[in-house]
Amino acid sequence: MSEPSARDRRRWAQYLVNERAEARVYRELAGRRSGQEREILLQLAEAEGRHEAHWLTLLGGEPASLPRASKRTRMLGWMARHFGPIFVLALAQNAEGRSPYDDDPHATAAMAADEKVHQEVVRGLAARGRRQLSGGFRAAVFGANDGLVSNLALVMGIGAAGASAQFVLFSGIAGLLAGALSMGAGEYVSVRSQREMLEATQPGEFADGILPDLDLDANELALVYRTRGMSADAALARAEQTLARARRPDVVAAHTGPVGVPDDRDVVGSAWRAAFFSFLCFASGAIIPVLPWIFGMAGVPAVVLALVLVGLALLGTGAIVGLLSGAAPLRRALRQLLIGYGAAAVTYLLGLLFGVSLG
Incomplete structure (x- = not known):
């Protein structure tokens, strides 16, 4: 590989500080969340750490001086410290979708793919907050x-x-x-x-106790599940499973529950x-x-x-x-x-x- 130019090194240094700042944003958000969301945010920070290591390797170690993080990244960090995660994640969703790694020959294909996955992960996290609001x-x-x-x-x-x-x-x-x-x-x-x-559109639950006595074959029961959004094969498999479970003498009630219809009331x-x-x-x-x-x-x-x-x-x-x-x-x-x-x-x-x- 040819000797990197001064322009290349400046760009790599900028990527380095941006990755560090983004990882810090995710860690700060994780500190304010719990459970699954906290784990997801920490894993995002870990992924940004892998990208940081890539640029450190190309730079040959920690540079003597580093530029400031981009304005967008600094704003994300400020918002992460002062506002709720919904605003930050909404902005981060757009930021991840504008990754420069697609066009940079020094970024690996895996890094470019990571950024696209990150966008979808952040979109999912932001969607939770949007639904609550x-x-x-x-x-x-x-x-x-x-x-x-x-x-x-x-x-x-x-x-x-x-x-x-x-x-x-x-x-x-x-x-x-x-x-x-x-x-x-x-x-x-x-x-x-x-x-x-x-x-009114939410599906009702079966009277599970009478399932063993129903004069229905699995194909007919499958129609119930198909109306709830399941494919024909999945509905048939679910119907057979439900009937088999209901006919077992040691099972008093086999709860089927609503299938395939999202509850949008929240x-x-x-x-x-x-x-x-x-x-x-x-x-x-x-x-x-x-x-x-x-x-x-x-x-x-x-x-x-x-x-x-x-x-x-x-x-x-x-x-x-x-x-x-x-x-x-x-x-x-x-x-x-x-x-x-x-x-x-x-x-x-x-x-x-x-x-x-x-x-």
Whole structure:
């Protein structure tokens, strides 16, 4: 092999410090988890240690000086120390998917394959956290964004129609209360209905004690398992196993249990929790566009400040959604901003059509 260039050595040193930092992130996360998740995170850290050893070998030992870890890796480390694992794992999922080892001739094929596997492992860990958050988080995000956008649109439209500052304030508060109550009630009905539908689709359990007396062959019993998502061969094998177990005199009851149908009720979450988060977050979002009028402002300055405050809030909620979904936070933040400002612009123009300019 030819003598490595100075550029190669700098790149290897950067890989080295990044691998060390990523291993440290996984160890810090493992320290805050238990059971299977802790073991998985520690094994990920161990794998990063193997990659670190590869670059140390190419460098011929520990370099005299090392660069700083990449900004992305340092941010992961900071978040691992200050925030919950859900945000960190969501970011790490994207980071593992952008491994430079695919195109680097000095990285082994096994290392490139490791990174792809790591992405799926981290995706699975992040998915657990997303499922735990999904019901309340969905209601919170939708509630906050609806409050921000709807009340901004309301005060912009009324303000553009030439209404007084007191009327804009009254309308904003009324919109906050009406919208929060409507969102909370709607979220409760929605989640409650969804849970009831999921409960209706969950398979019932057999009266196991009567299985030995049923006048059914295994093929017919297999149809039950096929309706639960099993393949024909797997369903037949399960039916034969169930009947054989039920006919044994020493077995009082052979529990079959639901097969092949995932229970999504935990993902949907609690109806009351969703309603509470929706009400609270809508109210929290809806109060922001009204703040300038609450503090006595009016006219164009109030509208401009409301736009700035709502814009910052939309950027924040969009970035959080991006982080938790594993997408680029900036792109999601800008999308939220454009949607919110677009709705406000439409109502502002409608207000101009039906009234006079701000004054």
